[in-house]
Amino acid sequence: MSSSPHHSSAFSRRDALRTSAAATAALLSGCSPARKSLDYPKTRIPLPEEAMAMFRRYPDFFEFSSPDRLPANLPWQNGQDVPELGDPEAKKGGTYFYYNPDFPRTLRFLGPDASGAFRSYILDSNALALAAQHPDNAQWYPQLATHWAFSPDGRTVYFKLDPDARFSDGVPVRADDYFFCFYFMRCDYTADLWYQDFYTTKYSKITKFDDLTIAITVPETKPDVLYRAISVRPVPVHFYRDLAEDWESHYQWQFEPTTGAYEVRPENVDKGRSVTLTKVPGWWAADKKHHRFRFNVDRISIRVVRDQGKAFELFRKGEIDVFNMRLADYWYRKLPDSDQRVTSGCIHKATFYNEIPRPTWAVLINRSRPLLDNKDIRQGIQFALNWDLAIAEMFKGDGERMQTCSDGYSMVSFPDIKARPFSIPEAEAAFARAGFSKRGPDGVLTNDKGQRLSFTLTTGYKPYTDLFVILKNEALKAGLGLNLEIIEMTAAWKKMDEKKHDLGFGAKNVSVEMYPRFWENFHSANAYKEDGSIKTDTNNETQTAIPALDALISAYDKAETMDEIVRLAREIVAILHDDAAFIPAFVQPYYRVAHWRWLRWPAGFNVRSSRDWEEFHVYWVDPAIKDETRRALDAGSAAFPPSVRTFEQFRLKPSPSS
Amino acid sequence: MPLSPITIKRFRRFRSIRRGWWSLLLLAAILVASLFAELWVSNRALFVRHNGQSSFPSYGSIIPGSSFGLDYAYETNYRDLKASFSNSGSGTVILPLIPWSPGESDFRKGLNHPSPPDWSNRHLLGTDPTGRDVFARMVYGFRNVIVFAIAYTALTFIVGIAIGCTMGYFGGKTDLIGLRLVEIWETIPFLYMVMISISLVPAETGTAWRILCLLVIMVLFDFTSKAMQMRAVTMREKSRDYVAAAQLIGARTPRMIFSHILPNTISVLVTYLPFSIAAGISSLTVLDFLNFGLPKPTPSWGELLEIGLDHKESWWIVTSAFGALVIVLLLVTFIGEAVREAFDPRRHTIYR
Numbered sequence A: 001m002s003s004s005p006h007h008s009s010a011f012s013r014r015d016a017l018r019t020s021a022a023a024t025a026a027l028l029s030g031c032s033p034a035r036k037s038l039d040y041p042k043t044r045i046p047l048p049e050e051a052m053a054m055f056r057r058y059p060d061f062f063e064f065s066s067p068d069r070l071p072a073n074l075p076w077q078n079g080q081d082v083p084e085l086g087d088p089e090a091k092k093g094g095t096y097f098y099y100n101p102d103f104p105r106t107l108r109f110l111g112p113d114a115s116g117a118f119r120s121y122i123l124d125s126n127a128l129a130l131a132a133q134h135p136d137n138a139q140w141y142p143q144l145a146t147h148w149a150f151s152p153d154g155r156t157v158y159f160k161l162d163p164d165a166r167f168s169d170g171v172p173v174r175a176d177d178y179f180f181c182f183y184f185m186r187c188d189y190t191a192d193l194w195y196q197d198f199y200t201t202k203y204s205k206i207t208k209f210d211d212l213t214i215a216i217t218v219p220e221t222k223p224d225v226l227y228r229a230i231s232v233r234p235v236p237v238h239f240y241r242d243l244a245e246d247w248e249s250h251y252q253w254q255f256e257p258t259t260g261a262y263e264v265r266p267e268n269v270d271k272g273r274s275v276t277l278t279k280v281p282g283w284w285a286a287d288k289k290h291h292r293f294r295f296n297v298d299r300i301s302i303r304v305v306r307d308q309g310k311a312f313e314l315f316r317k318g319e320i321d322v323f324n325m326r327l328a329d330y331w332y333r334k335l336p337d338s339d340q341r342v343t344s345g346c347i348h349k350a351t352f353y354n355e356i357p358r359p360t361w362a363v364l365i366n367r368s369r370p371l372l373d374n375k376d377i378r379q380g381i382q383f384a385l386n387w388d389l390a391i392a393e394m395f396k397g398d399g400e401r402m403q404t405c406s407d408g409y410s411m412v413s414f415p416d417i418k419a420r421p422f423s424i425p426e427a428e429a430a431f432a433r434a435g436f437s438k439r440g441p442d443g444v445l446t447n448d449k450g451q452r453l454s455f456t457l458t459t460g461y462k463p464y465t466d467l468f469v470i471l472k473n474e475a476l477k478a479g480l481g482l483n484l485e486i487i488e489m490t491a492a493w494k495k496m497d498e499k500k501h502d503l504g505f506g507a508k509n510v511s512v513e514m515y516p517r518f519w520e521n522f523h524s525a526n527a528y529k530e531d532g533s534i535k536t537d538t539n540n541e542t543q544t545a546i547p548a549l550d551a552l553i554s555a556y557d558k559a560e561t562m563d564e565i566v567r568l569a570r571e572i573v574a575i576l577h578d579d580a581a582f583i584p585a586f587v588q589p590y591y592r593v594a595h596w597r598w599l600r601w602p603a604g605f606n607v608r609s610s611r612d613w614e615e616f617h618v619y620w621v622d623p624a625i626k627d628e629t630r631r632a633l634d635a636g637s638a639a640f641p642p643s644v645r646t647f648e649q650f651r652l653k654p655s656p657s658s
Numbered sequence B: 001m002p003l004s005p006i007t008i009k010r011f012r013r014f015r016s017i018r019r020g021w022w023s024l025l026l027l028a029a030i031l032v033a034s035l036f037a038e039l040w041v042s043n044r045a046l047f048v049r050h051n052g053q054s055s056f057p058s059y060g061s062i063i064p065g066s067s068f069g070l071d072y073a074y075e076t077n078y079r080d081l082k083a084s085f086s087n088s089g090s091g092t093v094i095l096p097l098i099p100w101s102p103g104e105s106d107f108r109k110g111l112n113h114p115s116p117p118d119w120s121n122r123h124l125l126g127t128d129p130t131g132r133d134v135f136a137r138m139v140y141g142f143r144n145v146i147v148f149a150i151a152y153t154a155l156t157f158i159v160g161i162a163i164g165c166t167m168g169y170f171g172g173k174t175d176l177i178g179l180r181l182v183e184i185w186e187t188i189p190f191l192y193m194v195m196i197s198i199s200l201v202p203a204e205t206g207t208a209w210r211i212l213c214l215l216v217i218m219v220l221f222d223f224t225s226k227a228m229q230m231r232a233v234t235m236r237e238k239s240r241d242y243v244a245a246a247q248l249i250g251a252r253t254p255r256m257i258f259s260h261i262l263p264n265t266i267s268v269l270v271t272y273l274p275f276s277i278a279a280g281i282s283s284l285t286v287l288d289f290l291n292f293g294l295p296k297p298t299p300s301w302g303e304l305l306e307i308g309l310d311h312k313e314s315w316w317i318v319t320s321a322f323g324a325l326v327i328v329l330l331l332v333t334f335i336g337e338a339v340r341e342a343f344d345p346r347r348h349t350i351y352r
Helices: A047-057 A119-124 A175-186 A193-201 A224-231 A307-316 A328-334 A373-385 A387-395 A425-432 A462-477 A489-497 A547-558 A561-580 A623-635 B005-016 B017-034 B079-088 B132-169 B172-187 B190-200 B207-220 B224-238 B241-248 B253-270 B273-289 B300-309 B315-342
Strands: A063-065 A095-100 A132-135 A140-141 A144-152 A156-161 A207-210 A213-217 A263-269 A275-280 A299-304 A321-326 A347-352 A363-366 A454-459 A483-486 A502-504 A583-584 A590-596 A644-647 B047-050 B054-055 B091-094
Touching: A047 A063, A095 A321, A119 A275, A140 A144, A144 A224, A156 A224, A175 A193, A175 A207, A263 B315, A307 A321, A363 A373, A373 A425, A373 A462, A373 A561, A387 A462, A387 B207, A454 A462, A454 A489, A483 B017, A489 A502, A502 B300, A547 A561, A623 B315, B005 B017, B005 B315, B047 B079, B079 B091, B091 B273, B132 B172, B132 B207, B132 B224, B132 B253, B132 B273, B132 B300, B132 B315, B172 B224, B190 B207, B190 B273, B207 B273, B224 B253, B241 B253, B273 B300, B273 B315
Parallel strands: A063 A207, A095 A299, A347 A644, A454 A483, A454 A502
Antiparallel strands: A132 A140, A144 A156, A156 A213, A207 A213, A263 A275, A275 A299, A321 A590, A347 A590, A363 A502, A363 A583, B047 B054, B047 B091
16 A cells, blocks of 8 residues: 655645746754753744734634643654664765756745745755655654644644754744744735635644643644644744734745754855755754755855856866756756766766656646637647647656656545547547538638637746657647747746736646645636635636536545545546646656766665655765865776666656556 | 938938948848848759650748759759769759758768868858858848848837837827826837846747847837837927917827828938848847847857857958858948938038
């Protein structure tokens, strides 16, 4: 039996998939060395009056209790029997060099521009949570809490905080920081509707028994209640005492003290050029069981390199340590196994099959556009796109077709639904049902009114230009005209968020969760406003609005057992498949990298549900090997054992295609 | 209209400069060949004979495969048709020399793109990463860029001459204000302005309109040098005696400008013509290279250069694009030199 690995969450809404670390783990914790004494009363920071006012206003939500009201005989768990992560051989120290195509526009975790690709370095794969799920076996291990327990009705989780837990500025993590999280997410200053809603409706209560004991309650029983509970992160009260109207600009370049291993110090921010994260001195969790072999390097240096080709050159020179070889072009042509640096063993190549919910690479049909509101046309378009050929050419056989809008959840699968294959007769039949049966002079179908069956495909994913060209040429065979609009990434997403596209191509990152989300992408509340006008800036780019589907999604969001969730999810996906506005594109069930030999990983390379090589920080840099390699390169005598490896221990058997 | 003796003299002089003359002939030949590219670089057959009927698919509407007894309604694949006819002997297909269209990918088994030049596949200059024929893209890319450059040059000249002539002829406040405006306009960096302006064109604009916008924007930011030159020569011409004489016998302004000033000034501007075309070619190529030019997947040299630099290991892409660019710019420059030489006023004047 395998269960879904999940350890992250609600922090990240949607960020367009970037080339590198687009991890979405949302974790938190605090930190400082092995002092066991409780110095809480001395360093305690008074909560701002506005926060207190909110707590008083919602007494049912914010409960200040006392230790003696903590239920007795709670079945406490501590996760100490869960296996460790990382490799005991890992060397500590050194610097890990990598690049990012953009300089982060802010160091905030919330507010405008806060969900860029850089966020995973400073928050998602850095900060610790109350507890975390082991990425290999989905068991829970402790992070900021040492113990946790469930109430008999399964809606409340009790936590005992680790007295050692410190923020990076040395201030201990206490119950107030969790209370403050709700204030921070819900207050008028940070006003972000999505977060406000999430932290208002997805939780029903937070209780403080003492400074080190809290409980978090959710409105309905859920299979993943612990997952929901640990999404509440401690927000340092002392750091946000200046929270006011101007908080966005005030905190733009201030790094929120973290519970994680790495912090950003002001002197390590070189605006526009690089950001270097440094290990928190005496990090509180450094010797904890599940963390002691991770977070190995002392510094993570991320420089800005806007051009991928230039970054690759830097990698070849050894100025950055690792390169994402996702594109077949890089893997087979720019750095083939026969390259001298690979054969001499200086650069290693590794392919790692992971198991995660797949990013939703897809063509999204805007149902609110003329002609595209016709289901026959949408189904025809599905049959008219030759993904098999495009994937074969683009990925040189290393990609697979995505089958549904929610692939990769091991507990929620859709065995009966397969994406529609390329089929000219089926496409022509579907278009004919919609009245398009006559070919125009350029081969594009027309109807009796003289309308052409031609649409614009909008996207910002320039590296996939070849793929779009193939789709365009093949679609013409089925009588479908496609105009390619390959524009700048931000502009493309903006157009799709404004629902002005016909067809849009892209991917949204998906949190590693137990079961998929549908409300954001397919509920009519995210397609139209109450007055019937189009609602912009939502994730429902297909403008899906089907009453029966809405009802199912609402029931799904309230479902309390896994069986019910699976049953409803299957019904939902079947409706979406029939509606045909979401065209599943491709899945790459692995990631692959080329890396210099001094960058090391454990024997199995990485953990099962890792999205990329960095996310769980199990790598390390071996300075002796780095010296040795550099010297050998300088002397022109580099000859080490070459290493081109594939790690398939977590590879799923491809589902038989129908 | 009889040519004036001086024009004939200039033309003879131009012909006598061999390098320029041959460059012009060569460029004209390439231009004409590219204008009829469908006849020698295309996946459409030149001639098909099937069931006693002849067809000439090169131009016009697509001919669906079903017309030749094939089982599909999309455009006939004439290469396959030729193969099947030669097997069955049921018809004749004559293919162009290079049987590939610029937008078409070669997905036959066993080819790994980009693939190197190979005459047996008729990929004269290999393929690009999408499997498209580089030579076909070069030919159609040349047609696009040269047509664009000619249109660009024509427009720049018309606008530049109109404004420059107005300023030079009327002088006074018109000249003063116009001059200041042109000076301000000239300080705006051309390429940046074009890039910024073109990114402001709404994304849903169609391809043809986008190209037109690009053209207008480029002209808008590049007519000033022509205007300034025109202004100078107009002023010089205006002060000549024959102009005063014409004014004395009562010629009106339009007659003055169109019959007297323009014919005598334009010859000066003609010498700039080839260089302006060269500038048009390079500007469009640069913009394409930077992704601000023609919308993809229009064949373009800038795009080829970009792809080539991304795939340096596939040397044939960047070499072809770069080589072609160098050759064409060189030809244009040779022509320009010869024109300048032929139109050199010192050769046709008695004032030595």
